[in-house]
Amino acid sequence: MGKSVVNPYEIKGAVNYDRLVKEFGITKIDEKLIKRIEKLVGEVHPFIRRGIFFAHRDLEKILDAYEKGEKFFLYTGIGPSGPIHLGHIQTWRLVKWLQDKFNVELWFQFTDDEKFLYKDMSYEEIQKWTKENMLDVIALGLDPKKTHFLIDTKHAGIMYPEAIKVAKKITFSMIKGAFGFTDSNNIGSIFYTAMQTVPVFLPNVLNNKHERCLIPLGVDQEPHFRISRDVIEKLGHIKPAIIHSKMMIPLTGIEGKMSSTEPDKAILMTDSPSEIKKKINKHAFSGGQDTVEEHRKKGGNVEVDVACQWLKYFEEDDKKLEEIYSKYRKGELLSGEVKKILIEKVQVFLAEHQKRRANAEKLIDKFVYSKK
């Protein structure tokens, strides 16, 4: 296994999350914090309970504010350069839960500029994906009254004046250090972190408020916000709080992350029931033994079995999940049988998503930010 790499533009190898916590200087979400969330809103989302959201920065400060009756807002985003897959959607399922439970606004950034600058794609192609991706975000069932889409090139008029203030505080050497850039990276990509920083405080600028911001994200995005946190107090804004999610592993096993450029390794939000079945049966890495006899005798490895791991996202009942794991470990359940359980769960999940997605286009205007 090679050295693992985690940053917004590269994920390589199997990610060691304990090591990331140390390297990034983030804090593990512990039992005490989980209990505190439970006490505040009456329950805890399974993704937090199960350690999928495993680390944070300043989450206590958000909860302190909430306890005092102060509002905060959520911010997350997507770089639109391809179809949405199951890996993207998991962070957003938690975002939806947070919006509902804490009754807060969400600002959702579509970074069409970022993807244009970083990918070998035309501006028009990126615009197509921006719209496609919006449909999937709307299909999460977010509340349009409390959700605002920011599209970087479309909202440039309100974002750019703030982005230059941020950019003035960031040096090229900070960007090089965070992303490993060299002199041959294009200058737009060097500037881009300023644009991703803007929504951390833009709602406050627009509405003349001073609320805290909480960013749920895949941990690969952390380097951008480490820079944001370093500079924005100089501009009179509050450092954002963050909760970090582990990356959903690709179908082919625990190395790397899911990507829509490798459709075999991912399940897309638009995949049909038969595609779901085919992909999982054909590609999901098995933690089972080579023969049925051996499997019955030695049992399977839950930790590397993709179907077992993916069930964390789709089997909400802790008891049922534990039962599947324990039977698989003992060899009572075969890999094919766990895959079958997963296939059915994913088929139901995506059928519901696709129904909402088919209805989403006419809602776009309700979500895209415009000044009231």
Ligand code: TRP
């Ligand atoms: N850079 C992210 C991507 O490539 C998109 C993004 C913008 C984002 N703002 C964010 C992700 C805030 C998480 C949180 O997909």
